[in-house]
Amino acid sequence: MELPFAESYKIKMVEPIYRSTREQREEWIKEANYNLFNLKSEQVYIDLLTDSGTGAMSDKQWAALMTGDESYAGSSSYYNLKNAIRNIFGFEYFLPTHQGRAAENVLFSVLVKEGNVVPGNSHFDTTKGHIEFRKAKAIDCTVDEAFDTESLHPFKGNIDLVKLESVYSSYNREQIPMVIVTLTCNTSGGQPVSMQNLRDVTALSQKYGVKVVFDSARFAENAWFIKEREDDYRNSSIKDIVAEMFSFADAMTMSSKKDGIVNIGGFMAMKTEELYKQASVFNIMYEGFNTYGGMAGRDMNALSVGLDEVTNEHYLKNRIQQVAYLGNRLIEWGIPVQKPIGGHAVFIDAKHFLSHVPKEEYIAQTLAIELYLEAGVRGVEVGTLLADRDPETKENRYPKLEMLRLAIPRRTYTNNHMDVVAVALKNIFDRREKIVRGYKIKSEAPIMRHFSVELEHV
Template identity: 55%
Template sequence: MPHVDLSRLDEPLAWAEPYRAKMVEPIPVTRRAERERFIAEAGYNPFRLRAEQVSIDLLTDSGTAAMSDAQWSALMLGDESYAGSRSFYRLRDAVRDVLGFDHVLPAHQGRAAENVLFHTLVQPGQVVPNNMHFDTTKAHVQNRHARPVDLGIPDGRDPQSTHPFKGNMDVAALEVLLEEEGPTAPLVMLTVTCNNNGGQPVSMENIRRVSEVAHRHGALLFFDAARFAENAYLIQQREPGYRDVPLSEIVHEMMSHADGCTMSAKKDGLVNMGGFVAFRDETLYRQASSFAILYEGFVTYGGMSGRDLDALAAGLREVLDEAYLSSRVGQVRYLWEQLDGLGIPLVAPAGGHGVYVDAARFLPHFGRDDLPGWALSVALYEEAGVRATEIGTVLAGRDPETGEHDYPAQELLRLAIPRRVYSFRHMDVVAEGLRRVWERRESLPAYRFSYEPPVLRHFTATFEPHPVAVHP
């Protein structure tokens, strides 16, 4: 049964999903022999599986949400005018009201927003610090021939640490970097919540301090705001002084310290496609507009249809509903508690959008080149039809200068939970699948590349099983 806070049983629906289903979609049911064939035909890469081969899809929480009746209704208001559509202005007003930024450029998704921002601000030879760059952010920095630098706090790199804000940036390290790099650091990025280390939040105190240091050194501060609402909720729940502060006020305070943000709206925008880059400064917005037009389309549609702009405007407003966020983060915590009770090693504490299995401790006899997180992703699919993704050596890629694996701080398996899609019983199936993999962990094979793309290799690479190397 889901975790029940008995002190809240007098509150209606305090322990259940605050929504009900109007439409259902059949879930594919497959047999183990079929799954073993499917994953082999996919080159042992879960990204290459067909959707009808997957029963519970935890590959990503990006673009996989179930939209609300209000959002489906908003689709019918879509204005498909090429320039100046009413849908754009409804989105602009939502961004202003929810995030506090006056200037917004739509983009078809988050990585497109990153492309516009980094073309505007980043030049070859520069450096871009972040708490932890995610894959596309890192790739876009490198595409500009600049250097991404991760400056997460030491606790953020320790899966067993229970620090409540493991997404925080190491402010002292940022100070040193900016003193050394000077004008070669045009902006500082903060990813809220921090995806690479477990969906861990960034505290308001850390946001304030990072903002002060960045601005004192002449650098801008931008958020990767894909999961801004979950970050705000975890600030409310964990940071002293915020327990009774409305989420809308917490978001405004967060954003008040930044010069803008990129957003993959496919996360906390609660839509299946879309994104934007937002600015506080009009001059910077005008500079970025040239790149938005070049890469995405006119400034009032940016690669999105009017109907999608309207669905996003509605989603931005409803994502801060506290009942929704309590249920959302509570479902993540429920799966975390199920797995923790089985003794499965996890990143602690439970984060905002998914549960992260510590693959290095799950498979301690694996070396880094055995790709432990990837091996777990294949085994979980074969066992239970659950698709998840590795956050480890495969995703990290190679150092562009040396060609060697760019080994990350942690080897993880991410179970990213789509918003408003699965029930608690589905989480039980995931837990049972991992329990079975845990019991046969000594027999799992390692994996090696059979095809390795040069950039963002995890999306399209193929692999083959390989005996686990003997490590001293």
């Protein structure tokens, strides 16, 4: 008999969580103006809002934390991280920042100008926000299969080369500062990009003289799917796959709070000294001196270890299988999800789950609130609220996918917790016909509104 799957770690420390009553949750979510971001952490039983900075660090990371060098300039922790980035990604130049959106802010301050267009595969919220804040335009070139949740295409994060070349040929070269490839593609459901697609995107971009930038928050999960789904890489190590992936990039941004398995931090890295010097000006202005940026020495030490651990195949197998465990339980009950299951989260197809709720009443947000009321589980809407308003018309943008994302923190919850989430969704699914109205906006910010929006029930 084959031995069953078990986690590749044992638990050394625990944190208590509180299981509230439905009456309490009804009061709390109303006080939060039906915005799950406004809830206090102690009001949440199982928190799947994000996998960003919410994972559990290892004993080796905690040990590295204690030996951090907090020198303002030239700390040993900076050089530990520099060596890790060089060894894993192959980039000689890098700048630390306090998190991923800060790296975007610094890099885009160099590259993105008013009137520019930035193609990519379903840019995530902060990426699109930084582009549109600079009065530029993000153009989605994701393959069409990504928007069919039932399709089993193995690489739904891929960029459609025909769409990309259409952008390249429709605009002047000076208007296109870069193409952004998000690994894995969060907005399309944590879906991977194939090595062949990375190779093809780079070849096409070089033909038109366009820089290739990777949004690398979940690079290791992407490498795992390449190993599992591309025949040429089945016998390759994760570290070798990562090295080849990043050989196709001119630069990268990284939210280290995901596949760095740390609670804070980020960086950008690049091939050329010229781009490094240009970005350094903004990094010093916005983040800090180049050898610490927005990070403490102890956090750079922990990240150095985390980048090594995340490329360990035993860790990745555990990580991917837990996400698949939750997804497969939902599929067994007929609950509509993005297939195949992605790397960091399960994405519920809210349009098909709550088919009676009008799109103007924020379907995925409605489902997210129902899940919180049912079991104290906090997910996040990846739909119309996140898509924001068109900068020119000020009208809502209705994306092709209206999703509830259940992002699973790394090394944090057990499969018993996943069972609670699955049963809660099954209970809602069984009474879905009774959910016919959603929410309307009371107030919203002019950009990235989903973080602070205030809603009321229709």
